[in-house]
Structures are given as C-alpha cells and as structure tokens.
Amino acid sequence: LIKMQRHLERTAKKMVILFDGRDASGKGGTIRRVTRYMNEKRYHVVALGKPNEYQKTELHIKRYIEHFPYAGEIVLFDRSWYNRALVEPVMGFCSQKQYSRFMKKVNSYEQNFVEDEGRTILLKLYFSVSKKEQARRFDRRKNDPLRQWKLSEVDLQAQDLWDEFTEKKFMLLKKTHTKKSPWYVIRSDDKHLARRETMKVILNRVRYRGRNRKLDFTLDPDIVIPGDREVKIMKTQRK
Secondary structure: HHHHHHHOOOHHEEEEEEEEEEEOOOHHHHHHHHHOOEEEEHEEEEEEOOHHHHHOOOOOOHHOOOOOOOOOEEEEEEEOOHHHHHHHHOOOOOHHHHHHHHHHHHHHHHHHHOOOOOOEEEEEEEEEEOOHHHHHHHHHHHOOOHHHHHHHHHHHHHHHOOOHHHHHHHHHHHHOOOOOOOOOEEEOOOOOHHHHHHHHHHHHHOOOHHHHOOOOOOOOOOOEEEHHHHHHHHHHHHO
C-alpha cells in the first residue's frame, strides 16, 4: 500500500475509494486496517455527518466533491454520496423526487471524475453483511461500552427495515454499476477475510512499481463479487 502511495505521488494521480453498505458491515474497521501503515500525509478519511441547512440547498454531491484529493493523494469515504441511494430513501431523509434525480444523474457525475485525463481513480466498494451477523454485531454494541457510541437511531431500525435496504441495494447495483465505474461487493461476515480482500482490490486497481511477486493478489471469488454478478445473484434470490 505504501508502494502504491508513492506511485500515485510520483505520477500525480488521485484516488477516491468509497466504502458503502449496511450498518455494522465492517466499513470503518476495514478503513482503519487499510490505512494503518500508510503515509498519513498522503491520505484522508472522510466521514460526513448530516448536511447543515445551507448544504441541503446545494447539489447533494457537492459536499463530497469538496473533500476530493489533490494530486498524489487518496481519499477514503466512510459512506459516500450513495447515502442518497441507500440510507436516505429508506429512512425518509430524502424525497422520492430527490432519490430519482440522484439515480438518474450519478453515473454522468462519475464519468466526469474518471475522464479527468485518467488522473482520478474511482473505486466503489459495497460491504455486504448477513442479517444474522448484523444482529450479532448490534447486540455486541449495546453491551460493550467501547462500542456503544457506534449505535445510532438508524442502526436500531436496520433489522426491521432489512428488506427495504435490500431493495435499495439491488437498484443501486443495477443502475450504477458500469464498465468505467464498477462496484465490488465485499462479503464481510468474516472481518479478517473482508479486510484482506479489500486490500487486494485496492492494490489491483493501480499498476505500480515494485509489487512483491511473492504475494498472492488473486481475489477470493467467495468474498469479492463484481456488482453485475451480485445483481444476477439477487435476481435469483428474488425469484
């Protein structure tokens, strides 16, 4: 990862990594493991709270773009502009009109990012946890004083709204997985495997010098699922 950082700095490229998915799916923990030994001067982790009254009047994606990296930097979003496609419509934090407009426009926005003369690399990761494992993690948060701060009002409703979140996940992958800007679904019930495979996905996205050929960068197909394949799996489950 440090070698990759050096390559991005040398070539003046930018990298944006999105960590999206259900609550308690392991996004934050994975970000901490990915960045643990990286050069802190060359990356930023962004976890935005609720928009203020001024931000609510602006283009939804604007407040995320304001945190985009400079040349040679990596920005990791702990939840991204895809909140508008997942949490917000399920929880009633946005209108159906706002949701529809976002889904219609987001691909063109992202196309502008990645067509920046190849200088910006966009990587979209969706962390997928099972309902049973999510419930176990919520229960642990309730009883562990070191984790209680993680438990929010949205978390408390996540299990009851499981099917609604599943439907929005399906539409997200169906509408916004493209060849130029694909999704990678990370099966995250096993946190260790999810973190390891996430590192591989990131490293495979950039061709950098000095890659250690003794390491196995092959992705585990049971852990990392391309977005279009996940859509097919979900269609079968729906039937």
